[in-house]
Amino acid sequence: MSTQATKDQSQARSHFDRGVQLGFILLLLGLWYAVTAFGYVSKLLLPSPQSVVQELSGLLTKSDFWFDVWITLTSIIQAYGLAVVAGVVLGSLIGQSKFAYDVFQPIFAGAFAIPLIIIYPMILYLAGIGPLSKILFGAIYGFLPVALAAMSAFANVPAKWRRYAATLTTNQWLVTRRVLIPAAIPELLSGLRISYVVTFASVIAGEMIAAFAGLGRVISYNAEVLEPARMYAAIMVVIAFAALVNSLMSRLQPRSERA
Amino acid sequence: MLQDSKTRMALSVGQLTQTFQSRGESRTVLSDISLDIREGEVLCLLGPSGCGKSTLLNIFGGFLTPGTGIAKCGDDPITGPRPGDIAFVFQESVLFPWATVIENMETALEFRGVPKAQRREKAMTYLAQVGVDEFAQHYPGQISGGMKQRVALAAALSLETPILLMDEPFAALDEQTRMVLGEDLSRLLTQTKKTIVFVTHSLNEAVFMADRIVVLTARPGRIKGIISVDEPHPRSPDFMTSDSFSAIRRDVYSLLRDEIRKADA
Ligand SMILES: Nc1ncnc2c1ncn2[C@@H]1O[C@H](COP(=O)(O)OP(=O)(O)O)[C@@H](O)[C@H]1O
Ligand SMILES: [Mg+2]
Numbered sequence: 001m002s003t004q005a006t007k008d009q010s011q012a013r014s015h016f017d018r019g020v021q022l023g024f025i026l027l028l029l030g031l032w033y034a035v036t037a038f039g040y041v042s043k044l045l046l047p048s049p050q051s052v053v054q055e056l057s058g059l060l061t062k063s064d065f066w067f068d069v070w071i072t073l074t075s076i077i078q079a080y081g082l083a084v085v086a087g088v089v090l091g092s093l094i095g096q097s098k099f100a101y102d103v104f105q106p107i108f109a110g111a112f113a114i115p116l117i118i119i120y121p122m123i124l125y126l127a128g129i130g131p132l133s134k135i136l137f138g139a140i141y142g143f144l145p146v147a148l149a150a151m152s153a154f155a156n157v158p159a160k161w162r163r164y165a166a167t168l169t170t171n172q173w174l175v176t177r178r179v180l181i182p183a184a185i186p187e188l189l190s191g192l193r194i195s196y197v198v199t200f201a202s203v204i205a206g207e208m209i210a211a212f213a214g215l216g217r218v219i220s221y222n223a224e225v226l227e228p229a230r231m232y233a234a235i236m237v238v239i240a241f242a243a244l245v246n247s248l249m250s251r252l253q254p255r256s257e258r259a
Numbered sequence: 260m261l262q263d264s265k266t267r268m269a270l271s272v273g274q275l276t277q278t279f280q281s282r283g284e285s286r287t288v289l290s291d292i293s294l295d296i297r298e299g300e301v302l303c304l305l306g307p308s309g310c311g312k313s314t315l316l317n318i319f320g321g322f323l324t325p326g327t328g329i330a331k332c333g334d335d336p337i338t339g340p341r342p343g344d345i346a347f348v349f350q351e352s353v354l355f356p357w358a359t360v361i362e363n364m365e366t367a368l369e370f371r372g373v374p375k376a377q378r379r380e381k382a383m384t385y386l387a388q389v390g391v392d393e394f395a396q397h398y399p400g401q402i403s404g405g406m407k408q409r410v411a412l413a414a415a416l417s418l419e420t421p422i423l424l425m426d427e428p429f430a431a432l433d434e435q436t437r438m439v440l441g442e443d444l445s446r447l448l449t450q451t452k453k454t455i456v457f458v459t460h461s462l463n464e465a466v467f468m469a470d471r472i473v474v475l476t477a478r479p480g481r482i483k484g485i486i487s488v489d490e491p492h493p494r495s496p497d498f499m500t501s502d503s504f505s506a507i508r509r510d511v512y513s514l515l516r517d518e519i520r521k522a523d524a
Contacts, residue, residue: 160353161353163349163353164347164349166321166322167340167345167346168342168367168371169371169372170342178369178370182355182357182358185357
């Protein structure tokens, strides 16, 4: 079979996949509409799509809401930035030494296995109810998968490349830049993706538990005051944001995987 | 002046014995090896598998420090890899999969401190010499094993070191590809006047390429015998069908045969 034919086929295949995915979403929306229109479920549990859309357009015109979006966005960015910088620096240092790796890898892996939300009350005591507590919590939680990925990525650079590089140069910085970092990138990228998901979830959860502002707060507040349509509208905004970032991230792939 | 009239040694080992500890057991791999490799010589290490050929090459390469005895490059004891003096072609492919063939070549040259402006041209020259310049823009994952080893050879040659070490560089290739590469190599090496030490399992490759063939015994490896091949380089394919080729090949095989049986036992 010619490669052109294979290409055409796989393209047709992916159009087909997209079609099925879209159909599935439309089906869910249809079901949503049907069960609410015919009154099968209480409006409190599941408001109609129309009312959610109405609330959404209302929210989007309010500056208060945009302030909440802004708080959440900046918290996530700051938390993620801290997590990535600390995780990459510490993880890559630990990964350079077998001793450090053997000591710290189990500690970090063990810490990541704990549902860290249990330390959130302590962070609230420390950093207060403002955005800082969410930033810290998100940064701590998101730091672990980056550090774990970085240390394993650097520790697992095949010995053959280190040996080859040693026959070429004694300049360790050059070896790090040209060999160790490119070799570590695929594993590092998957750590960065996990970290982003964890940071995002942590910031939203932190806002839902205790905050004055932020999308998480909008959701939990509207649940409390029995405004489900408005709550769902805020949920839609979070979902849209997550989908946008996810599609951007899936484009981040190392060159060697594309080749 | 006096210095020039003497034959200078590129590499040498004296009374080298290498013992490894594994699982509380000590295993002597090389025993009392003394060998002088002259400048410009092509020397082949031949012996049953596990007899310590790679170990000896790794000692020359500076990846291992000798247990007892001494290893020298020129007059200096070898204490680690010597990027300016020794290039190494590994058995397995060490090309970086994230870089194209030409980028792999350029990285090696960058490591050697070649200025950026000269890297591309130099890389292309050596790729052309081993006949893979048309694959310059390919990734290693897109070319065959034989092509990858050619690129590795081009990279090693481009470093322009006086010494080249090769550990079964063509072992993974089929016999035909290997002979073609061997011919190319014989031609290339005559032009460059390098000192070369290589390990192979192929008798034909050994006789065709080497000036001297060192046959090692089964483990622990000792020098069983050294056979000279007095055929000038570059050697033509006709050499391979000549009577002298067959005679040398027979001598080497008779040294090797008993050792291979011992290693199997
Ligand atoms: N770093 C090492 N530690 C322990 N044993 C080793 C090490 N390197 C090689 N050996 C052992 O030394 C022996 C000779 O190995 P090697 O030099 O690779 O043989 P050859 O290349 O001749 O096949 C083998 O039995 C191997 O298991
Ligand atoms: Mg070997």
